[in-house]
Amino acid sequence: MTCHQSGEITAFLKGEVPEKELPALRSHFDSCASCSRELETSRRLLESLSKMDQIEPSPGFTGRVRDAFLRAHPEFQAGSPVEKATLWDSIRAAFGVMPAWAISVSVHVLVVGIAALIIFQSRGARDDHDRTRPADSAHVAPPDTTPRDFMAAPVPDPLNQSRASESWKAWLDRMPRDARHAPFVAKRASGSDPSATKALAWLASAQWPGGRWMAPDPASTAGLTGLVLLAFLADGQAAAEPVQKGLEFLRSEQRASGLVGSDQGNSLLHHAIATVALLEGALATGDPRTRAAAAAAIGFSVSAQNEPGGWGAWARSPESDTLTGAWQILALRLSLIQGDAGVLPALVRAHGRIQGSIDPKGRVRGSAPGDVLFSTAAGMLSLELSSPAPDQGILARQEDLLLEAPVDPKDLRGALFRSLALFQRGGDAWARGWTPLREAVLRAQAPDGSWASDAVSEVHATALGALTLLSPVRYPRLSE
Amino acid sequence: MAGDWDKLDDAALISALQKGRLPAFTQLVERHQRSLINFFYHLSWDRQVAEDCAQEVFLRLHSHLGSYEPQAKFTTFLYRIARNLWIDRMRSEASRGGKPVSLEAASASGGDRPLGDRVRGPSPTPVEILARQETRQALRDAIERLPEEQKSVLILSEMQGLKYQEISAILDIPVGTVKSRMHTAMERLKEILTEKES
Numbered sequence: 001m002t003c004h005q006s007g008e009i010t011a012f013l014k015g016e017v018p019e020k021e022l023p024a025l026r027s028h029f030d031s032c033a034s035c036s037r038e039l040e041t042s043r044r045l046l047e048s049l050s051k052m053d054q055i056e057p058s059p060g061f062t063g064r065v066r067d068a069f070l071r072a073h074p075e076f077q078a079g080s081p082v083e084k085a086t087l088w089d090s091i092r093a094a095f096g097v098m099p100a101w102a103i104s105v106s107v108h109v110l111v112v113g114i115a116a117l118i119i120f121q122s123r124g125a126r127d128d129h130d131r132t133r134p135a136d137s138a139h140v141a142p143p144d145t146t147p148r149d150f151m152a153a154p155v156p157d158p159l160n161q162s163r164a165s166e167s168w169k170a171w172l173d174r175m176p177r178d179a180r181h182a183p184f185v186a187k188r189a190s191g192s193d194p195s196a197t198k199a200l201a202w203l204a205s206a207q208w209p210g211g212r213w214m215a216p217d218p219a220s221t222a223g224l225t226g227l228v229l230l231a232f233l234a235d236g237q238a239a240a241e242p243v244q245k246g247l248e249f250l251r252s253e254q255r256a257s258g259l260v261g262s263d264q265g266n267s268l269l270h271h272a273i274a275t276v277a278l279l280e281g282a283l284a285t286g287d288p289r290t291r292a293a294a295a296a297a298i299g300f301s302v303s304a305q306n307e308p309g310g311w312g313a314w315a316r317s318p319e320s321d322t323l324t325g326a327w328q329i330l331a332l333r334l335s336l337i338q339g340d341a342g343v344l345p346a347l348v349r350a351h352g353r354i355q356g357s358i359d360p361k362g363r364v365r366g367s368a369p370g371d372v373l374f375s376t377a378a379g380m381l382s383l384e385l386s387s388p389a390p391d392q393g394i395l396a397r398q399e400d401l402l403l404e405a406p407v408d409p410k411d412l413r414g415a416l417f418r419s420l421a422l423f424q425r426g427g428d429a430w431a432r433g434w435t436p437l438r439e440a441v442l443r444a445q446a447p448d449g450s451w452a453s454d455a456v457s458e459v460h461a462t463a464l465g466a467l468t469l470l471s472p473v474r475y476p477r478l479s480e
Numbered sequence: 481m482a483g484d485w486d487k488l489d490d491a492a493l494i495s496a497l498q499k500g501r502l503p504a505f506t507q508l509v510e511r512h513q514r515s516l517i518n519f520f521y522h523l524s525w526d527r528q529v530a531e532d533c534a535q536e537v538f539l540r541l542h543s544h545l546g547s548y549e550p551q552a553k554f555t556t557f558l559y560r561i562a563r564n565l566w567i568d569r570m571r572s573e574a575s576r577g578g579k580p581v582s583l584e585a586a587s588a589s590g591g592d593r594p595l596g597d598r599v600r601g602p603s604p605t606p607v608e609i610l611a612r613q614e615t616r617q618a619l620r621d622a623i624e625r626l627p628e629e630q631k632s633v634l635i636l637s638e639m640q641g642l643k644y645q646e647i648s649a650i651l652d653i654p655v656g657t658v659k660s661r662m663h664t665a666m667e668r669l670k671e672i673l674t675e676k677e678s
Contacts, residue, residue, distance in 0.1 A: 010663045014637065016644050042666055048619055049638040055521050057513045058531060065509050065535045066502070072539055076502045 003034045009042050015216055029209065036209045047218040051264065167348045170388040171336075178337045184476045185334070186283040188236035192473050195442055198449030199466035200235055203228050204242045206459050211245030213459050222253045222261025223270025226277035227463045233277070234470040238284035247281045250274050251293045258300030259315075260293075266313045268304055272327035275301055279334040298335045301328050302346045308356075309349030320353060322364055326378040326417065329354075333385045333478065351386035354379055355394070362397030373405050377417035384424040385478065399429045407437050409444040412453060412464035419471035426477050434472070441468050486510075490554035498545055509538050512558055515640060519562055522635045525620060533569065537562045552649075559642075559650040563632065570628065622672040630665035633658055 005028050011017050012025055029035045070076060191197055207228075208214050215224040229246045237243055253274070254260045260274040261267065278294035281287070305311055310320025311328045329350050332343045357379065358364055363372055364379030380398040383390045402418050409415075415437060422433040445451055445465060453461035467474075485493070485507040496504035516537055521530035540561050548557050623631060636647045637658075644662075648655045 007660070007663050010666045011644075011659050014644070014662075016659065041670060045666060045669060046638065048616075049634070052522065052616065052619065052639055054514075054518050054639075055527055055530070057517055057534075058527070061513055061517075061531060061535075062506060062509050065513075065538050066506055068535060069505060069539055069542070070502070073542060076500055076505070 003032050003038075005029075005032065006035055006038050009035065009038050010046075013039070013043055013046055023205075026206070026208075039208075040210070043214075043218055047262075047264075167351070167387065168344050171344050171347070172341065174388050175336070175339070175341065178478070179339060181337045181476050181478060182283060185280060185337070185474075188234060188284075188473055190236035192235070193469045195445060195449070196231070196235060196466045196469040199445070199451075199462050199469075200232055200237070200449075202449040203231065203459065203462055203466070204240075206462075207242050207245065211242075211247075211249030213246070213463075215460070216457055217265060219262035219265035219267070220270055222250060223266075223273040224457075224460055224463070225249055226260075226270070226274035227467070228459065229277040230273070230280060231463045231466040231470065233280045233284055234467060234474045236284075238281065243281070243285075247278070247285070247287070247290050250278055250281075251289060254293050254296060258296035258298075258303075260297050260300075263314070266321070266324065268301075268311045268314060268317070269321065269324040269327065271297065271304075272301065272311070272324055272331055275331040276327060276334060279331060279338070283334075283338065294335075295340075298331060298340065298343060301331055302343060305346050305349065309346075309351075309353035310357075320357070322354075322357065322375045322378050322382070325350060325354060326382045329382045329386045337478075347386050350382070351390075354382045354386060355391065358383070358394055358398075362394055362401055373401070374411065374414040374417060376401055377414060377421050380421040381417055381424065384421065395425060399425055403429065403433050407440040409440040410453060410455075412441070412444075412451060412461050412468065413456070415441055415468045416464050416471070419468050420474070423471050423475075424477060424479065426479075438469065441465055494545065494548055494554065497542070505538075505542075508541070512555070513538075515555075516558065516562060519559070519635060519640055520566070522623070522639045523566060523631065525624065533562070533565060537565055540565065553646065555642075556646055556649045559636070559640075560652075563650060566632075618673060619669070622669050625672055626665055626668055630661050630668065633661040634665040634669075637662055 005025070008017060008025055009029075012022075012029075017025060029039055203213070206213060211225070212221050213225045213228045215221045225246055229243060229250070232238075232240060232243045232246075250260055255263075259267065259271050260278070261270045275294065275297040278290055278297055282291040282294045300315075301311075304315035305328070306316050306318055306320060308318075308320060311317075311324045312319040312321050313324075329347065332347045332350065335343045336347065354364075362376065362380075364375040365372055376398055380395065380402070383395060383398075399422070402422060407415065407418075419434065419437055422429050422437075441451075449462070450458055451461040451465040452458055456464070485496075485503045488496070488504075488507070490508070490511070493504040493508050497508070513534060516534040517530045519530075520533040521527060524530055524533075537558065541558070544557075544561055548554075623634065626634065632651065633647060636642045636650065637644070642650070644655050644658045647658045651658070653661075
């Protein structure tokens with residue numbers, strides 16, 4: 001028997017259903033067994049379709065087309081191979097299809113603006129130079145033009161190995177202290193922030209049959225489900241039905257290798273978030289099935305670490321990603337406070353890599369130029385969590401960077417890592433950083449408790465918003 | 481070496497092409513060749529056919545420039561040319577006694593039973609089938625068997641990643657028709673995969 005609503009399933013999965021029709025449709029899919037089955041079948045089919053073979057143009061394709069075009073249109077002259085676009089072409093590209101008069105006015109404004117910028121920048125540069133002059137020249141940051149080279153991993157050397165041994169000893173010494181943090185994570189109080197509670201109610205209504213929170217890209221669903229679960233667990237709702245169903249979903253998504261979720265896309269990022277959720281879920285519920293899944297997931301994380309000590313998109317990928325690394329390090333640290341000393345070598349290597357990826361100003365470069373602040377926050381948290389004695393000088397510089405930068409209420413991912421990093425830093429950094437951050441996040445919250453974002457889905461944004469608000473109650477200060 | 485041409489958007493390149501600038505053409509080819517080749521590849525599963533068709537689209541581009549509106553998205557314009565070229569090719573093949581094609585055909589087979597009913601039963605479900613190693617080939621064969629109008633919508637949506645609104649503009653059909661063709665294509669794929677397995 002086919003339900004009459006099943007015709008909406010594909011459009012729903014493709015994100016092509018109008019926003020106002022979504023709640024009724026979700027509610028129907030929740031209650032209709034036939035649609036629920038179809039939904040799963042269609043989701044898998046779409047996932048397979050999106051991974052169908054793509055081919056690359058054969059070498060010389062452009063040249064062949066160009067030659068054929070010239071044969072058909074001999075009136076075109078080949079021109080100089082380095083012929084450049086005219087200024088007008090460039091201006092037009094910058095301004096789209098604006099009328100000529102509007103472009104003319106805009107160009108004049110732009111020219112005046114650029115002139116002013118050059119004058120002020122040269123003054124600023126002189127000021128910077130004056131400030132840095134007394135310092136050792138080695139501390140002056142290299143120009144920002146270096147493309148990703150300080151993302152390159154440090155090469156292990158004998159000295160580093162010796163430091164690593166000392167670091168392991170320091171870790172082992174503090175393990176009994178770390179173990180005292182476990183009950184803090186396991187027994188969080190519920191309802192500590194009313195705005196977060198409202199967000200969690202919204203997230204509960206967005207959960208799908210089967211316990212998942214569906215991501216626009218199906219390969220990210222395990223990661224998104226893990227992220228939402230963390231928000232519930234941060235609020236001490238381990239016994240709530242959405243959490244039980246969500247943890248069950250994550251367990252069902254685990255493969256024999258221990259990987260949780262899809263092996264496509266940024267699989268290690270999603271795996272890492274899901275692993276943190278399983279670890280916190282195991283602590284909070286005491287469920288042996290979740291504990292076993294968390295242990296297998298951590299085992300996979302350790303085996304997936306690359307040679308320099310980072311994590312990329314897939315197992316042992318040579319390219320390290322700061323965000324994935326931050327989540328993996330959090331997972332290792334949570335595993336450690338549960339008494340798993342087996343993760344120590346991985347944690348020590350991760351510390352070496354993250355330290356080597358920080359430039360003299362404390363910045364960690366992201367995959368896009370605008371990601372520096374966010375990557376720095378993620379890198380700072382990684383540094384704090386991956387060593388019993390992180391470099392205080394680097395942390396101080398990173399703290400300054402985070403406190404000086406204005407809070408962008410739309411960057412919820414940045415807000416989450418900024419709040420976690422500053423909380424771990426504690427003291428004055430936390431006192432100065434938390435209130436403006438919290439206020440910005442609260443201002444961006446919709447009346448129904450959710451958050452919207454251009455960059456991520458509503459569910460994703462809402463989980464990030466709730467987690468940010470709950471940052472002060474999620475973990476103890478692990479350095480204490 | 482394309483100089484600064486790679487910094488121009490499609491509308492500016494078209495404008496330059498209309499003024500007789502060859503590098504603008506080369507840049508458009510560089511920028512759109514991969515998606516165009518893959519569009520034809522998923523229709524034909526033949527690299528040679530895909531590249532020949534893509535080349536032909538770029539050659540036709542110049543003669544269609546008069547109908548290009550700068551406000552419209554260039555990719556929509558390009559896919560329209562591509563789609564028309566494919567229709568011409570299918571018609572030509574059919575008239576030569578090649579693969580028979582009915583562009584407006586309904587479901588190629590399947591009788592009158594509701595599609596949903598035919599994908600269930602004692603045989604393995606499509607989910608189970610998709611989990612197997614031969615999935616890719618099976619899926620490829622199943623797409624091949626789709627009626628042409630469903631296949632185009634499916635390829636533009638899934639392999640080319642276009643929104644229903646863009647597909648509607650390319651195929652010149654209402655968005656509602658895109659939605660229903662996509663749904664029918666999905667149901668038909670499930671049906672073919674189930675049939676194949678049982």
